[in-house]
Amino acid sequence: MRKLLCSGALLGLAALSYSAPPPSKSTLAFSGGEKAIALSGAYASARVLIEENGRDVTGDVKLALGNPSLAVLKDGTLWPRKDGATVLTATRNGQILMIPVTVTGLAGAKPPRFRSDVMPLLTRYGCNQGGCHGAQQGKGGFKLSLQGYDPDADYESITRAAAGRRVSPAQPENSLLLRKPTMLVSHKGGQLFEAGSPAHKLLADWIAAGMPKPLPEEPDVTGLEIVPAVRTLSVGQKQRFRVWASFSDKTRRDVSAESLFSVSDGSVAQVTLDGNAKIVGKGEGAILIRYQDRVATASLLSPFAAPRAPQTQPTTVDRLIENKLAALGLDTSPNCSDADFLRRVSLDLIGLLPTPGEARAFLTDTDPQKRTKLVGRLLERPEYVDYWTLKWGDLLRSNRNVLGDKGLTALNRWIRNSVAANKPWNAMARELLLAQGSVYDDGPANYFRAASTPDALTETTSQVFLGVRIACAKCHNHPYEKWKQHQYYQFAAFFSRVKTKNGEAPDEKIIYTTKSGETTHPRTGKVMTPTALDGAPLPKEFTGDRRLAFADWLTDAKNPFFAKVLVNRLWKHFMGQGLIDPVDDVRVTNPPTNPALLDWLAADFVNHGYDLKHTMRTILSTRAYQRTAFPTKINVADTRYFSHYFFKRLDAEPLLDAVGSATGVLEKFGGYPAGMRATELPDTTAGSYFLDLFGRPARNIVCQCERLEAPNLGQLLHFMNGKGINQKLSAKDGRIAKLIEAKTPDDKLVQELYLASLTRLPDQDELFDGVMSLREAKDKRQEVEDILWALLNSKEFLFNH
Known part of the structure; x- marks a missing residue:
């Protein structure tokens, strides 16, 4: 196998084979501080990366090999030709950098290996990608596994399918595997490489050697x-x-x-x-x-502007955000007003607008700790329980169409009790994953009704608790992540002994476990050993409930996923953008915008016993959360790094409740008592055109994407002309009717409308315009309705900010 040789020995070899002029003093450097290049083996390669003061200048240097017969130098990459030693010289603006080069292992070289040499080349040139032969049905009658997840099948497809016509060991140069990518034969994929190139040579040598099969001893x-x-x-x-x-x-x-x-x-x-x-x-x-x-x-x-030195911050979260902002040259927006904070945190914690009375009291409060105290009060309100029961109900698919009325009631009761008790997140996860018994009696048991097969449980559990969308690996290795197909079925093996049977009551289901039942790999037929993602296999001697072993792994403080995905969900909810976004798509190829911050939040969450309220307080106390939503000239383009607060359109249920609060007329839901708010509904099946229009989820899947957040034209038209909005404005028992009946002075009336809808008092111009429009109106009641209608249609009302 190709190895780097000692640079001292290389310098000695190079001196014997090549004599170069003494170099001038140079600031050029070879990448990574390396001193030499070693090409070991017939199919080795080395990319040349020349830097100056931390900047890549490879494209600006002149490269020359002292002995061109030893290696090919093309586009800044070296490939071997024959054994020996030479020097690669890089010249730029009178500076010279000399890099010793050795080539070994060509004499008596072994032929290319299929899995280690041929397969990476096919992936590199896109042959096995989804848009080419890696498509589900392949292309042009030639199918390869997506990104090479099944080397054995690919070997058969290349060498045996279509009567073996793609390769010709007797005349390798006539093989379709070579003629098509070099465009000697028509190829829809175009020319991928030239005849005689290193890629061409590798494939030709493999074919000429009799197309060696993939070997199990090839290194991983x-x-x-x-x-x-x-x-x-x-x-x-x-x-x-x-x-x-x-x-x-x-x-x-x-x-x-x-x-x-x-x-x-x-x-x-x-x-x-x-x-x-x-x-x-x-x-x-x-x-x-x-x-x-x-x-x-x-x-x-x-950077958006010149990078700057980080400024001192009051909290660790703010310090970690400031470090990123400073590196990107972003400044920060100032603190938001008390009115904005009151509205923002109320909607975020309890899903409701403050009443005008609550707004007046907070805005006139002179206590410097009033924001912190407000958060504490909101966390203890019963509406907090209502709202977060709704939030976790989305995640856990609390859906009567799937669970039935009694199952829904049991799960919803368990969620409410857990939220009310501030049950630690690890305890909630364990209760769900280890549940058994009647779904009517044990709320968490409904987790196994909403996802009733090992495959469904694998995908649900992975996405809910790990933030990993592993469904792709059910059919093939994940195309954007490291997860392999066998890991999917190793995960599923934890749930292969979970069974369901009918109970005594109609539609009642009993969840139980057995001592037998296995998951097999669909392609190999091999029985899979239960193994968590990046975890150790379950010992063969384990005889208990496999779910217990999984729950222990999941909630272990060292688990790299569990705490991170939860704090990231909370961060997304409060800040409008996840550190990883989407929040349930955690993968190497979707890195966090601030890894240090995510790591710290997760560690802090674990160190405080998975206390959800603690992490909420931590986020809500930061300068980042309390910044204004209005950007500066510099940070206006920032959509990811929290230099200012991000506008968030209200979700369907809080928005409908906000309309009811502002107008004084709550929505009436069929089958539910009058006065029940949208955020109190036990599931999302209650009939409501408004809630459907504004994107409430059906709770059929666990993906965050099921709840639609983006505004659309239909929503705009509904607020402008919708029957429901107009009826609330003109209701005989609504806020406007009561203000008119009480003969509220015009200035107080305008102030009340602003407080009820925007949680702030109007500024002088707004107050003057409102009062004048009322005094000049022919129909005062209609004019009041028009003012509130305008406020409800403003971005300030429709968005949390």
Whole structure:
């Protein structure tokens, strides 16, 4: 296997084979501080990355090999030709950098290996991607497994399918596997490489050697290292990357030329097939690198303005946010007003607008600790229990259509009691995952009714508690993550002994476990050993409830997913944007915008006993949460780093309740008592055109995406012309009718409307305009309705800010 040789020995070999002029003093450096390049093996390669003062200048240097017969140098990458030693010289602006190069292992070299050499090449050139032969049905009668997750099947497809016509061992150069990608034969995928190129040679040598099969002893990839891992650049600047792979046989080699590169955010950076990135916008972009079944990322920062020194902050959360903002050159918006804070935190914690009386009391309170005390009071209100029962009901699919009336009641009661008691999140998870008995008596048992098969439980549990969308791995290795198909079924094996039977009552189900039942791999038929993601296999001698072993792993303080996904959900709720977004799509290729902050929040959550209220208080006490939503000239483009508060459209239920609160007329839901708010509904089946229009979820899936957050034209038209809004405005027992009946002075009436809808008093201009419109109105009642209608249709009402 190819290895790096001692740089001292390389310098000695190079001196014997090549004599170069003494170099001038240089600030040029080879990537990663390395001193030499070693090409070990016939199919090795090495990417050249020359830097000056931390900046990639490879494209600006002149590269020359002292002995070109030893290696091919093309587009900044070296491939071996024959054994020997030479020097690669890099010249720029009179500076010279000399890099010793050795080539070994070509004499008597073994043929390419299918899994370690051929498969990465097919992935690198896109042959096994979803848009090509990796599609479900393949392309042109030729099918490969998606991104090479099944090497054995791919080997058969290449060498045996279609009567073996794709390869010709007697005349390798005539093989379709070579002629199509070089466009000697028509190929819809276009030309991928040239005849005689290193890729062409590798495939030709493999075919000529009789197409060796994939071997079980071929080493597995154990890790990827990206150089550089982080780099700060300006718009227009470029950066190339080197990718090093570590293997199970303790070897390490440059796999840059065999890796697949893409980007997470094309508005910040773009990257070529060869791994050459260019900054095209401001912000932070992740370069995604895949090699075999491993993925890794490199981070490119493009500051919005000149980076600055971080300023002192009062909390750890604010300090970690400030560090990121300073690196990106972002300033921060000032503190929000008391009125904005009162409205914001009330909607976020209890899903309700403050009453005018509550608003007046808070706005006139001079206590410097009033914001902290307000949070404490809201956390103890019964409406907090209502609202967070709704939130966790979404996540746990509290749905009468699936659970039935009694099952829904049992699950909803358990959620409410858990929220009211501030039950630790790890305790809630364990009660759900270990539940058994009647779904009518034991609320958590309904978790196994909403997801009733091992596969459904695998996907639900992974997404709810780990934030991992593992469903893709059911059919093939995950295309955007490291999870393999066998890991999906190892996960499912934890639930293979969970069974359901009928109870005594109609539609009653009993959840129980058995001592037998296995999960098998659908492709190999192999019985799978229960194994958590990145966890150790369950010991063979384990005879208890497998779910207990899983719950122990899940709620272990060292679990890399459990605490992070919950604090990220809370962060998204309060801040409008997750540190990882979407919140239930945690993967290497979707990195957090502030990893240090996410790590700290998760550790703090664990250290405080998985106390949900503690983490809520932690977030709500930060400067980041209490900033105004209005950006500065510098941070106006920030949508990810929390330099200002982000506007959030109210969810369906709080919005409908806000309309009811502002107008003084609550919605009436069929089958429920008068006065019940939308945030109190036990599930989402109550008939309501408004709630459906504004995106309430059906609770059929656990994905956060089921609740629709984006505004649309239908919502706008409903507020402008909808029958329900107008009826509330003109109701005989509504707020407007009561204000008119009480003969409220015009200025007080306008103030009351603003407090009821926007939780603030009107400014002088707004108050003057409102009073004058009332005095000049022919129909005062109609004019009052028009004022409140205008307030309800404002962005200030429709959004939390």
